[in-house]
Each structure stands twice: as structure tokens, then as C-alpha cells.
């Protein structure tokens with residue numbers, strides 16, 4: 001009799017735990033599984049100089065490696081870079097790229113690894129963003145970054161960005177980059 005009660009109590013405890021562990025739920029917002037292709041074209045302004053830079057150094061090694069560069073190996077920068085619809089100072093701001101980049105090459109070729117969320121604040125993609133996680137060999141004239149995800153309209157996106165340097169000041173590191181992005185998303 002006592003054994004049976006113990007078993008019942010144990011079963012009740014297990015059942016309760018099982019119920020509490022259910023964290024999946026029905027989502028009525030079922031995906032339309034037709035993939036769409038979207039192309040985006042914009043310019044990223046990465047400004048390290050001046051009184052209000054959009055990229056600031058947040059960490060560096062305690063030794064100097066490759067000091068000739070404006071962004072030596074091992075330096076980490078936090079960014080809140082404006083995205084604009086054109087390459088000029090007065091071009092319209094359409095969003096911002098927030099995140100980090102790391103100067104990642106010990107060699108002569110400056111390479112950055114970017115970990116950034118490119119968010120859009122105007123037009124039909126207002127509130128949506130794409131996640132860029134990629135090596136960026138900045139000295140190569142034509143380069144490609146991987147897009148690994150997104151939010152909003154670009155939920156579950158994947159794709160790539162072709163990046164071209166429109167302007168670079170090698171002394172202070174200021175740069176204007178042209179982005180042509182191709183995205184697959186639902």
C-alpha cells in the first residue's frame with residue numbers, strides 16, 4: 001500500500017515537471033515558405049575622427065603589433081555607423097549599423113571581422129535589420145561579407161554583401177563603404 005502511494009506521488013511529481021517543461025507553443029503566424037529575394041544598396045559611414053566619431057576603440061592589446069595601421073591588430077571598436085542612401089555627407093540617413101569590429105590580421109593586409117546588426121529606420125524596411133558576421137579584408141577593392149540572419153521583414157535571412165571602398169583616409173581610418181546586399185528571406 002505504501003509503495004503504491006509512493007509510486008503515485010512520484011508519477012504526479014514527474015507529470016507536473018513534464019507539464020512545466022513544455023515551452024513550445026502553437027504559432028498561428030505560419031511561415032509562407034516562398035523565399036523572396038531583396039537587393040539593398042546603401043553607404044556605411046565609419047568615422048573614427050572628430051568630436052563625434054561613429055566608431056570608438058573599446059579594447060586593445062597591451063603590446064603594439066602592426067602600429068602603422070590606423071586600426072592595429074587586436075584593437076576592438078564599437079560602432080554606431082549611419083547608413084545613408086548616398087555617399088555624401090548630406091545623403092539621407094536610412095539606418096545604422098551597430099555592433100563591433102575587430103582588427104584581426106597580423107599581416108600587412110588590414111582585415112576586420114565584423115559583428116554587426118544593420119538596422120533600417122525608414123521606408124518599408126523600417127524596424128527590420130540584417131545580421132552581418134564576417135571577415136572584411138578592407139584592402140581588397142571588391143569584397144564579400146556574409147549575412148547570417150535578420151529581424152522583421154528579414155527574419156531568417158541569409159545572403160551576402162558586396163562591399164566597395166568609396167572613400168578611405170588611411171591616416172585616421174575614416175571610411176565610406178558602398179554596400180550592395182542580396183538577401184534570401186521569407
Ligand SMILES: *[C@@H]1O[C@H](CO)[C@@H](O)[C@H](O)[C@H]1NC(C)=O
Nearest residue numbers: 059060061062063064065074
Ligand atoms: C601585457 O600583459 C601581460 C599579462 O598581464 C604581461 O605579462 C605583460 O608583461 C604585459 N606586457 C606589457 C608590454 O606591458
Ligand SMILES: *[C@@H]1O[C@H](CO)[C@@H](O)[C@H](O)[C@H]1NC(C)=O
Nearest residue numbers: 120121122123124125126127
Ligand atoms: C519607423 O518605425 C518607428 C517605430 O514603429 C516609428 O516610430 C517611426 O516613425 C518610423 N519612421 C519612419 C520614417 O517611418
Ligand SMILES: *[C@@H]1O[C@H](CO)[C@@H](O)[C@H](O)[C@H]1NC(C)=O
Nearest residue numbers: 049050169170171172173174
Ligand atoms: C586624413 O586624416 C588626417 C588626420 O586626421 C587629416 O589631416 C587629413 O586632412 C585627412 N585627409 C583627407 C583627404 O581628408
